Amino acid sequence: MSPTLTDATPLPAVATDGLSILESPKSAAETFGIPLAVLAELTHRCPLQCPYCSNPIELERASSELTTEEWKKVLSELAEIGVLQIHFSGGEPTARKDIVELVQHANDVGLYTNLITSAVLLSRDKLKALADAGLCHVQISFQGNEPAAADRVAGLKDSHRKKLEIARWTRELDLPLTVNAVMHRQNLHQLPDIIQMAVDLDADRLEVANVQYYGWALKNRAALMPTLEQIEETSRLVETAQERLKGILAIDYVVPDYYALRPKKCMGGWGRQFFNISPSGKILPCHAAETITGLDFLSVRSNHSIAWIWQNSDAFNRYRGTGWMPEPCQSCEFKEVDFGGCRCQAFALTGDAGNTDPACTLSPLHERIFKTAEAEASGGSDRFIYRNFAGGTPEAGSGDAS
């Protein structure tokens, strides 16, 4: 795949954070049919502290999380309205003591279940219990391939070794495995080894997801932004590996927006193919949507059904379709291809979620963000601000990545 999106380049069929969205032939924008896949962020608690975490800076506390019974009711309602897949995520979903019970319930109501996990809290027994409860798929995030460097990114000692162990158990239990590798300036050099690691782990799929910059990643942008040369090299490498590993390992690739020519079709278009549910039950068009101020996201604890919120709530309808678009999007031939890009990124970089995503070359701000990316990639400090409930903790010491 080309390093930058050109007219001839298909847009990635992968949403941010590696959640694949199934395209329903009937879920076209004009119908706003219920999505086939929903992401359930069970908790924002996590033993890791990744500096690019997609959770909001203001993490939701355990005390506000939906109870087991509330989540079960949500899962039943999702199945009733036609959702087919539930992706259990977080934070770390296995930090919930009821994870096996929730997987069992999802399975009972007929949902395909995927566990998106950092894996470090799992034991073999817990994994076996999840498999017995009907878990269909496991997706494990890796911070790299070099143990010390990966542990540094995670902010947790011995995490890489643990992940490898759980990944092996996953395959021993005959569960399909996706390796999710989040890539940035400080680990892109490891990509050839990460690809080999995914093959050695007998993974079905590898997601090579360059960091997208909002929330914690925006806070850490200077430490994470790759150089253009790195991205060009990565794209060549991925393309070669995709060809070489056909039939062995499927590789999805998400390019970083700042070096793109056109923005990604974020979440398949706002309120078009996807929603996620926050730990406290808020229904969101994407996991980062709460970074946009001024939108009122309704909760499953409100008096409205999930289907009503999806169809009718102001937050979903605000940027749906193409009617809301300003120029240059409004008269652009790609407006139903990328739906104007990412609203969260437009808000983060322009202060108005209704603006054209600056990742687009037609945005008046594109040149500026490209230059920012170049400057940060070559001159940014390598030190991280770790993700935590205190609003972030700067890394101690020099922060030298080597």
Ligand code: SF4
């Ligand atoms: S990105 Fe890292 S810190 Fe955030 S939920 Fe995933 S594993 Fe935890």
Ligand code: SF4
């Ligand atoms: S102008 Fe808008 S619709 Fe056209 S390519 Fe850019 S972001 Fe997409």
